[in-house]
Amino acid sequence: MYPYNLCLPTNLVFGKGRVSELPDLVSGMGKNVLLAYGGGSIKKIGLYDRVKALLNGFNIVELSGIEPNPKIGSVREGVRLCRENKVDFILAVGGGSVIDCVKNVACGVFYEGDPWDLVLDRTKIGKSLPIVSILTLAATGSEYDGGAVITNPDTHEKLALLGGPSLFPKISILDPEYTYTVSARQTAAGSADIFNHTLESYLVKEGNILTDGICEGMLKTVIKYAPIAIKDPQNYEARAALMQVASFGCNDVPAIGRTPSVWVCHGIEHEVSAWYDITHGVGLAILTPPLMRWTLRDPVSLDRFYQYGTNVWGIAPSDDKMKVANEAIDRTAEFFKSIGLPARLSELGITDEHFGEMADHVLAHWWPLDKAMRPVDRDGVIEILKMSL
Amino acid sequence: MYPYNLCLPTNLVFGKGRVSELPDLVSGMGKNVLLAYGGGSIKKIGLYDRVKALLNGFNIVELSGIEPNPKIGSVREGVRLCRENKVDFILAVGGGSVIDCVKNVACGVFYEGDPWDLVLDRTKIGKSLPIVSILTLAATGSEYDGGAVITNPDTHEKLALLGGPSLFPKISILDPEYTYTVSARQTAAGSADIFNHTLESYLVKEGNILTDGICEGMLKTVIKYAPIAIKDPQNYEARAALMQVASFGCNDVPAIGRTPSVWVCHGIEHEVSAWYDITHGVGLAILTPPLMRWTLRDPVSLDRFYQYGTNVWGIAPSDDKMKVANEAIDRTAEFFKSIGLPARLSELGITDEHFGEMADHVLAHWWPLDKAMRPVDRDGVIEILKMSL
Numbered sequence: 086m087y088p089y090n091l092c093l094p095t096n097l098v099f100g101k102g103r104v105s106e107l108p109d110l111v112s113g114m115g116k117n118v119l120l121a122y123g124g125g126s127i128k129k130i131g132l133y134d135r136v137k138a139l140l141n142g143f144n145i146v147e148l149s150g151i152e153p154n155p156k157i158g159s160v161r162e163g164v165r166l167c168r169e170n171k172v173d174f175i176l177a178v179g180g181g182s183v184i185d186c187v188k189n190v191a192c193g194v195f196y197e198g199d200p201w202d203l204v205l206d207r208t209k210i211g212k213s214l215p216i217v218s219i220l221t222l223a224a225t226g227s228e229y230d231g232g233a234v235i236t237n238p239d240t241h242e243k244l245a246l247l248g249g250p251s252l253f254p255k256i257s258i259l260d261p262e263y264t265y266t267v268s269a270r271q272t273a274a275g276s277a278d279i280f281n282h283t284l285e286s287y288l289v290k291e292g293n294i295l296t297d298g299i300c301e302g303m304l305k306t307v308i309k310y311a312p313i314a315i316k317d318p319q320n321y322e323a324r325a326a327l328m329q330v331a332s333f334g335c336n337d338v339p340a341i342g343r344t345p346s347v348w349v350c351h352g353i354e355h356e357v358s359a360w361y362d363i364t365h366g367v368g369l370a371i372l373t374p375p376l377m378r379w380t381l382r383d384p385v386s387l388d389r390f391y392q393y394g395t396n397v398w399g400i401a402p403s404d405d406k407m408k409v410a411n412e413a414i415d416r417t418a419e420f421f422k423s424i425g426l427p428a429r430l431s432e433l434g435i436t437d438e439h440f441g442e443m444a445d446h447v448l449a450h451w452w453p454l455d456k457a458m459r460p461v462d463r464d465g466v467i468e469i470l471k472m473s474l
Numbered sequence: 475m476y477p478y479n480l481c482l483p484t485n486l487v488f489g490k491g492r493v494s495e496l497p498d499l500v501s502g503m504g505k506n507v508l509l510a511y512g513g514g515s516i517k518k519i520g521l522y523d524r525v526k527a528l529l530n531g532f533n534i535v536e537l538s539g540i541e542p543n544p545k546i547g548s549v550r551e552g553v554r555l556c557r558e559n560k561v562d563f564i565l566a567v568g569g570g571s572v573i574d575c576v577k578n579v580a581c582g583v584f585y586e587g588d589p590w591d592l593v594l595d596r597t598k599i600g601k602s603l604p605i606v607s608i609l610t611l612a613a614t615g616s617e618y619d620g621g622a623v624i625t626n627p628d629t630h631e632k633l634a635l636l637g638g639p640s641l642f643p644k645i646s647i648l649d650p651e652y653t654y655t656v657s658a659r660q661t662a663a664g665s666a667d668i669f670n671h672t673l674e675s676y677l678v679k680e681g682n683i684l685t686d687g688i689c690e691g692m693l694k695t696v697i698k699y700a701p702i703a704i705k706d707p708q709n710y711e712a713r714a715a716l717m718q719v720a721s722f723g724c725n726d727v728p729a730i731g732r733t734p735s736v737w738v739c740h741g742i743e744h745e746v747s748a749w750y751d752i753t754h755g756v757g758l759a760i761l762t763p764p765l766m767r768w769t770l771r772d773p774v775s776l777d778r779f780y781q782y783g784t785n786v787w788g789i790a791p792s793d794d795k796m797k798v799a800n801e802a803i804d805r806t807a808e809f810f811k812s813i814g815l816p817a818r819l820s821e822l823g824i825t826d827e828h829f830g831e832m833a834d835h836v837l838a839h840w841w842p843l844d845k846a847m848r849p850v851d852r853d854g855v856i857e858i859l860k861m862s863l
Contacts (some may be wrong), residue, residue, distance in 0.1 A: 086718065099730070
């Protein structure tokens with residue numbers, strides 16, 4: 086059992102219609118609000134008007150147009166707005182990109198220099214504004230963690246802001262009905278994101294019974310409910326189940342006491358989407374099976390992949406563990422395909438042109454990939470990328 | 475999926491030797507500390523001296539002799555000490571009884587009347603002193619929840635103080651090595667407590683895949699590691715695994731999105747231990763199999779007991795679900811027996827003398843037992859108690 090710290094200060098408020106509790110939930114947090122959102126889908130679904138009505142009497146300033154893969158430019162704009170309007174708290178309405186963006190805004194407000202510095206050096210993160218989120222996409226888990234991923238287009242960098250407990254939203258309202266209009270493709274990409282977050286914790290050298298149960302529960306939830314949500318977008322149970330497990334993707338609960346994970350797939354995917362601005366979950370879905378096949382060449386990973394096969398995919402136990410492990414990887418690839426996700430980087434127009442730069446950057450800036458279950462070096466990154474082409 | 479709120483503000487600090495971080499963890503919390511502990515076992519294991527040395531420079535006032543099944547008298551004494559010494563925070567060193575007691579102290583300090591009022595009426599709970607805990611027994615989960623159980627010997631009442639997030643400890647230090655000296659009997663009783671907490675969430679009408687995985691992981695952890703910890707008390711992995719899962723027993727994580735649980739077994743056991751002052755975990759172990767047999771007479775519970783049998787006990791799937799369900803209950807009873815716990819109330823000198831009063835009181839003061847998977851009325855409580863004699 087590895088040592089761990091766990092601190093999850095967010096108040097999760099989950100269920101149909103619970104947005105109506107917003108005024109009570111934020112009472113006492115101040116009257117000046119930064120309302121942050123993305124491209125306007127919250128207007129189409131009526132959530133924008135609903136929130137404005139609920140916050141009648143508050144002074145609302147808006148940060149709109151936050152991009153998928155949020156850019157540092159939006160962060161800088163948010164910081165400016167908060168300072169100019171003496172904002173007391175930030176209300177993020179949207180998916181992971183919006184919540185990620187406001188995390189950098191929240192700590193950027195109290196930092197004198199450029200907020201990108203805080204991404205490059207977490208020790209510079211100090212005080213931050215409180216964040217409230219209303220989630221509209223089950224995917225990143227940003228509503229229940231202290232991290233964010235920010236892109237700097239000038240430097241082709243997509244990096245993690247790691248704020249810890251102080252950057253967890255104070256409150257996250259999770260109403261599955263607000264995900265009914267998420268498209269099939271976005272639902273699939275979000276599901277791949279949840280799935281891969283869980284795998285990053287699950288596929289490590291040493292697990293434990295509790296978190297194996299948690300991870301397997303999360304994976305089986307996605308396998309069961311993603312296809313239902315795609316086929317029947319207004320199926321409450323499916324949307325609710327995906328939203329429930331999404332929250333646990335990046336908050337360390339699935340990882341407590343396990344061999345520390347190094348999030349190999351995320352590291353590599355962030356390089357790809359930093360260069361090509363593809364949807365994060367799509368990139369993860371493409372990279373996962375090749376990374377699994379590459380990892381399984383190291384015998385140390387066999388037992389974990391075997392357990393993954395029997396416990397998650399329900400493959401019959403067998404003395405031929407390798408066969409089960411390979412079948413589990415095949416099933417993973419088939420699952421992503423079945424929910425409509427592309428299987429190859431080349432389908433997105435990506436070539437091997439920047440693989441070298443991606444490999445150099447992931448090793449310099451992300452987790453120590455040499456601590457993975459099968460250690461990954463520069464050649465490994467390039468090989469996994471080539472296997473994904 | 476049922477609506478839920480989840481807020482877990484404690485900073486869990488888990489691992490060997492992590493008590494050494496105490497001074498850093500409490501820096502900024504003030505200098506006046508109430509050091510609370512039980513009968514002195516923390517002196518035998520050197521933890522008392524360790525903590526005093528670590529808190530060199532702090533003004534320490536002590537509340538010692540907190541009883542198992544902590545009494546309202548200790549709470550009153552703690553409140554008095556906090557007020558007289560202008561205590562800034564409370565450091566609870568011990569098991570669930572010590573932590574439970576200081577929760578009532580923490581909110582009692584800011585309440586003008588008798589702290590027992592706060593047990594009887596949770597709406598009277600207001601501000602509270604911050605609590606830090608150092609755990610020495612894996613059992614109640616009080617180190618990671620906002621509840622407490624307090625006994626009033628004058629009225630034969632053992633009731634729950636339900637404080638919510640404000641009564642979660644701010645910090646809980648979990649070093650499994652400090653449980654090495656816990657006796658075989660206490661280890662067994664603590665394990666039964668963890669097991670039963672989990673069952674209270676698990677055996678409800680409607681689960682979900684995530685929390686089924688969590689509950690099954692917790693139950694399987696206890697089944698695997700309790701016997702090891704009893705046989706080999708200094709086995710770190712076993713002590714660590716029990717401590718890890720104990721924390722999740724009462725913090726709602728195993729229950730999110732499920733049919734709300736009504737904690738039938740706990741309600742009845744608290745009545746028994748209010749009258750007879752028996753060890754809580756022992757009472758739970760005795761009551762669990764009879765309660766299960768009684769519940770299984772309602773067909774609605776069959777699928778859950780069947781799943782419990784196959785997923786927790788590894789019983790082979792079968793078309794005869796009732797056979798699997800009954801075997802699962804038999805295995806539960808055998809398990810408690812195998813770790814040295816008594817199987818009948820009569821072994822503890824308990825008779826049916828007060829069963830009527832217990833039934834009346836549990837229905838008046840505990841959860842709405844008519845909402846259980848098999849609804850429990852007065853006759854049901856008495857029948858379950860008689861089956862446990």
